[in-house]
Amino acid sequence: MPVTYAELRRRLDDKRRALRTQLDDVQREVREDGVGYSNHMADAGTEVFEQERDLSLAQQMQHTFRNVEVALAKFDDGTYGICESCGVRIELARLEAVPEAGYCLDCQSRREQRR
Numbered sequence: 001m002p003v004t005y006a007e008l009r010r011r012l013d014d015k016r017r018a019l020r021t022q023l024d025d026v027q028r029e030v031r032e033d034g035v036g037y038s039n040h041m042a043d044a045g046t047e048v049f050e051q052e053r054d055l056s057l058a059q060q061m062q063h064t065f066r067n068v069e070v071a072l073a074k075f076d077d078g079t080y081g082i083c084e085s086c087g088v089r090i091e092l093a094r095l096e097a098v099p100e101a102g103y104c105l106d107c108q109s110r111r112e113q114r115r
């Protein structure tokens, strides 16, 4: 049975809530680790690495979080599931895999090639 938009909206809501919690956790961790580096030379490298990993993870999550929020706002606009670039309806199978997708597969791969 194909997934419905109502179901996708529910999933996005769940995803937003989960991401919000995870982001809070990561941000707290980054803050608690602080900007100061360890006095122990041996630990410094590991700590920098962990901080960088946390930060890029946080950035990735923030990026997804924003996309999820944009997608949820589209339900109110009535534009959910419509490609932002070419205006076609995004296939349900794609939305089921990536409910926050803002572009159809064609436009998405074109955007990724440009990077």
Ligand SMILES: [Zn+2]
Binding pocket: 083, 084, 085, 086, 087, 088, 103, 104, 105, 106, 107, 108
């Ligand atoms: Zn498109």
